[in-house]
Structures are given as structure tokens and as C-alpha cells.
Amino acid sequence: MKRFGESAAGFLRLTKAIDATPTAGRMMMQMVGAFAEFERAMLKERTKAGLDAAREEGRISGRPKLSDQQQSEIRKMITMGDETASDAAWLSKLQPATVSRLMARTSSRRVSRAQ
DSSP, X not given: OHHHHHTTOOOEETTTTEEOSSHHHHHHHHHHHHHHHXXXXXHHHHHHHHHHHHHHTTOOOSXXXXXXXXHHHXXXXXXXXXXXXXXXXXXXXXXXXXXXXXXXXXXXXXXXXXX
């Protein structure tokens, strides 16, 4: 808004009848901006408090961590042809993308070992 004023341009919102050109309009826009900043800070604090409370209760978020045994079982299911990647993901309660990443890492390791 400050740059608009310095360049002799104004701001007029047509749908809500807000005119930021006069002094009172600029003050109103500053107050709206301050409230928006305050609300964003409050949202950030509440989110952090919720995540901290979940961690204290033992609930963790993020991608599931697979043990080496789980990884090898999934690889074996897919490479032996017993299951498709999407079926292996469903059986393991994982997202298909997680299984795809696992299989991609497996194939890239094989290529690097062969060289």
C-alpha cells in the first residue's frame, strides 16, 4: 500500500467499498493487516501446541518408518511377482508412492553396485 501511495496510485476495492487513498482508508488497511498478522501468529501457536500435545501422547506424524525387515518383505513380494506394488502398499498400510520410492531406491542400488 505504501508503494501505491509513493507512485501516486491508489487502491480502491470495488466489491466491499474500501478506499485506501485517503488517510482514514490507509489507517483501515493497516489495521486489517495487523489483524491478519495477529491471526496468522495465533494459528501458528495453536498448530505448534497441537503437535506438541500429540507428541506427548505418543502420536507421531509424518511418513511411516519402515524397518529393514518390512522393506525386504515388500521388495520380495513385488520382485517375486506375488503382489503388485499397489497391492503391497495396501497390505502394508502404506501409500503407493512410499512403495514406489522403496523400489526405486532398490533398483538404483543395484545399478550402482554393478558399476
